Amino acid sequence: xxxxxxxxxxxxxxxxxxxxxxxxxxxxxxxxxxxxxxxxIHRGLESLVDKRxxxxxxxxxxxxxxxxxxxxxxxxxxxxxxxxxxEVPDRAKFLRTLWAETSRMHSHLLWLGLLADGFGxxxxxxxxxxxxxxVLDIQEMTAGGRLIFSxxxxxxxxxxxxxxxxxxxxxxxxxxxxxxxxxxxxFFEDYSVLSRLKGVGVLTAEQINALGAVGPFARASGVNxxxxxxxxxxxxxxxxxxxTSNDGDCYARCYVRLMEIYQSIDIIRQVIAKMPAESDLSxxxxxNPDGEYFMRVEQPxxxxxxxxxxxxxxxxxxxxxxxxxxxxxxxxxxMLKNTELADIGLLILTIDPCISxxxx
Amino acid sequence: xxxxKRSPWLLxxxxxxxxxxxxxxxxxxxxxxxxxxxxxxxxxxxxxADIFLITGGINEQNKEVVKQIYxxxxxxxxxVAVGVCACTGGVFKDCYNILGGADxxxxxxxxxxxxxxxxxxxxxxxxxxxxxxxxxxDEHHAQMKKEA
Amino acid sequence: MAEVICxxxxxxxxxxxxxxxRALELKKAGFRFSQAHAVFASKENKYEISYSFSDYxxxxxxxxxxxxxxxxxxxxxxxxxxxxVFYENEMKELFGVKIEMISADLENKLYRIEVxxxxxxxxxxx
Numbered sequence: 027x028x029x030x031x032x033x034x035x036x037x038x039x040x041x042x043x044x045x046x047x048x049x050x051x052x053x054x055x056x057x058x059x060x061x062x063x064x065x066x067i068h069r070g071l072e073s074l075v076d077k078r079x080x081x082x083x084x085x086x087x088x089x090x091x092x093x094x095x096x097x098x099x100x101x102x103x104x105x106x107x108x109x110x111x112x113e114v115p116d117r118a119k120f121l122r123t124l125w126a127e128t129s130r131m132h133s134h135l136l137w138l139g140l141l142a143d144g145f146g147x148x149x150x151x152x153x154x155x156x157x158x159x160x161v162l163d164i165q166e167m168t169a170g171g172r173l174i175f176s177x178x179x180x181x182x183x184x185x186x187x188x189x190x191x192x193x194x195x196x197x198x199x200x201x202x203x204x205x206x207x208x209x210x211x212x213f214f215e216d217y218s219v220l221s222r223l224k225g226v227g228v229l230t231a232e233q234i235n236a237l238g239a240v241g242p243f244a245r246a247s248g249v250n251x252x253x254x255x256x257x258x259x260x261x262x263x264x265x266x267x268x269x270t271s272n273d274g275d276c277y278a279r280c281y282v283r284l285m286e287i288y289q290s291i292d293i294i295r296q297v298i299a300k301m302p303a304e305s306d307l308s309x310x311x312x313x314n315p316d317g318e319y320f321m322r323v324e325q326p327x328x329x330x331x332x333x334x335x336x337x338x339x340x341x342x343x344x345x346x347x348x349x350x351x352x353x354x355x356x357x358x359x360x361m362l363k364n365t366e367l368a369d370i371g372l373l374i375l376t377i378d379p380c381i382s383x384x385x386x
Numbered sequence: 387x388x389x390x391k392r393s394p395w396l397l398x399x400x401x402x403x404x405x406x407x408x409x410x411x412x413x414x415x416x417x418x419x420x421x422x423x424x425x426x427x428x429x430x431x432x433x434x435a436d437i438f439l440i441t442g443g444i445n446e447q448n449k450e451v452v453k454q455i456y457x458x459x460x461x462x463x464x465x466v467a468v469g470v471c472a473c474t475g476g477v478f479k480d481c482y483n484i485l486g487g488a489d490x491x492x493x494x495x496x497x498x499x500x501x502x503x504x505x506x507x508x509x510x511x512x513x514x515x516x517x518x519x520x521x522x523x524d525e526h527h528a529q530m531k532k533e534a
Numbered sequence: 535m536a537e538v539i540c541x542x543x544x545x546x547x548x549x550x551x552x553x554x555x556r557a558l559e560l561k562k563a564g565f566r567f568s569q570a571h572a573v574f575a576s577k578e579n580k581y582e583i584s585y586s587f588s589d590y591x592x593x594x595x596x597x598x599x600x601x602x603x604x605x606x607x608x609x610x611x612x613x614x615x616x617x618x619v620f621y622e623n624e625m626k627e628l629f630g631v632k633i634e635m636i637s638a639d640l641e642n643k644l645y646r647i648e649v650x651x652x653x654x655x656x657x658x659x660x
Contacts, residue, residue, distance in 0.1 A: 044405065064645070066402070067400070067448070068447065069443070069445060070484075072653070073481060073652055073653060074481060089404045091405050092410075093405050093409060095404075095406065136409065152416055156416065156417050156418060158413075159416075159418045171502075235566055235590065236616075237617050255593060322588075337577070343573065344573040344574075348569040353568070356616065382400075382405040446646060446647055447645070483645070483652075
């Protein structure tokens with residue numbers, strides 16, 4: 027038995043774009059235990075309900091995280107709409123689905139790039155980010171912002187998408203699909219990539235179940251869970267099946283996320299084909315929310331949980347956001363046990379951590 | 387920009403931002419925007435960095451971290467606050483855990499506005515930082531010569 | 535057309551003494567722990583604590599709700615559900631809910647904030 031020592035990892039670390047601190051208890055090169063400590067980005071934005079009214083909170087919710095910004099806004103709006111009994115126009119629902127899926131695409135492309143950077147394949151990192159810019163162009167053209175575009179409002183959406191823009195989106199989807207086919211080969215077949223991903227950080231479906239993991243992290247271990255099946259926004263009209271893999275290793279997580287980009291392309295094509303004719307984009311909302319609702323949406327990283335409680339005044343009593351990474355941290359700690367120290371950076375990346383939204 | 391003689395290295399630290407600006411900082415370094423053509427290189431080591439890009443506001447826990455990173459950087463150094471949160475605290479400035487912008491703990495030279503700051507704005511900030519870095523380096527060398 | 539699963543959320547109000555038993559029953563029934571959160575109800579001057587469980591297959595959301603006085607001590611469910619540790623530490627630090635026997639009690643050092651219980655009852659100004 028070797029000597030035990032503790033290595034502090036982070037908060038400022040080359041492989042991490044965001045600060046998280048983990049104390050690694052190691053024996054020789056093997057990790058025995060990982061103890062995370064968070065709080066470097068804690069802002070306390072949930073406390074702003076005292077100072078902002080429920081319409082303004084939409085913009086706060088969107089700034090929980092810059093990557094899944096749109097989906098945070100959508101989850102919050104859907105929760106408030108449930109409480110107030112507002113029926114959103116169909117076209118707004120389809121537009122929400124469209125933007126939700128472009129968010130998922132650029133988030134997964136971003137993650138694939140970071141993963142490539144994590145195992146030292148800088149060229150692949152740049153290729154993924156180059157393709158990602160095409161998706162951002164769609165968001166910029168349709169909504170006016172690259173990452174945070176604030177098109178949600180309670181009762182609908184703020185911007186419409188024209189037919190010309192739909193044509194551009196479809197054309198871009200074809201381009202992204204073709205480029206992704208090229209990148210896919212490297213991720214799935216390249217010898218050096220496989221040697222870093224195959225069989226590393228395996229979690230079984232039982233472990234996932236016990237630790238309450240969500241999203242692609244859970245789907246990669248064969249757990250078929252996708253909150254889009256709950257049928258919020260326009261998902262009831264869309265034909266799709268969750269993508270799962272049974273291996274539970276880093277390769278499976280990479281596989282699930284990459285295939286989900288194709289799935290998103292497919293969903294966007296369905297959305298555009300089934301888009302209802304032009305109509306009002308939002309309904310007027312009268313009064314203040316009174317009541318509570320638990321809302322769940324499927325973000326790129328997994329199930330996000332919104333709890334909204336109103337008390338009949340413009341200021342909500344409580345807004346609670348439980349983000350997917352928060353649910354995946356116990357799984358991460360379990361996964362880090364018994365791995366090589368050199369793999370730690372890669373393993374942390376494979377849960378697709380979003381520390382900003384975790385700590386809010 | 388015309389008299390740039392050195393290749394300053396960038397260090398990026400996420401204060402308490404929402405990730406939007408961090409991702410845009412990375413996007414500014416990737417091929418489409420390619421800030422690296424200006425001679426800067428991204429590094430993860432504060433001891434080798436010349437320009438400090440900080441995103442997000444300062445909170446109770448990260449103020450020591452930010453101060454430490456700033457102190458670890460060799461002189462001369464330039465600090466760029468990217469995004470409205472790093473400039474003033476942004477939408478979060480009323481939160482109980484936010485002390486304010488990056489300038490509450492370290493001196494900031496260049497402010498890049500935006501929520502999230504666009505890559506074009508970030509590149510403009512970096513261009514100004516590279517110029518300022520060169521100017522400070524010249525002053526530093528002149529000072530050294532005088533002392534010698 | 536895809537099959538849509540849209541079960542109604544279940545909200546069950548329970549007593550503090552029933553918490554551990556119900557949590558264990560739900561775990562045995564195959565539910566996964568989804569989240570826990572606290573609300574400070576300023577009008578009633580009480581805490582409302584919700585423990586949400588969710589089923590992977592049916593997507594059913596089952597929440598347990600405690601409504602307790604400010605000084606009631608709540609037992610920790612981390613013995614049954616280890617993943618609850620962060621949620622309970624969060625409630626303790628941000629709201630000041632009294633939770634005992636957390637498996638890894640971080641002693642209000644999860645977020646390391648300067649303000650004491652920012653979401654909890656407002657301190658009367660002297």
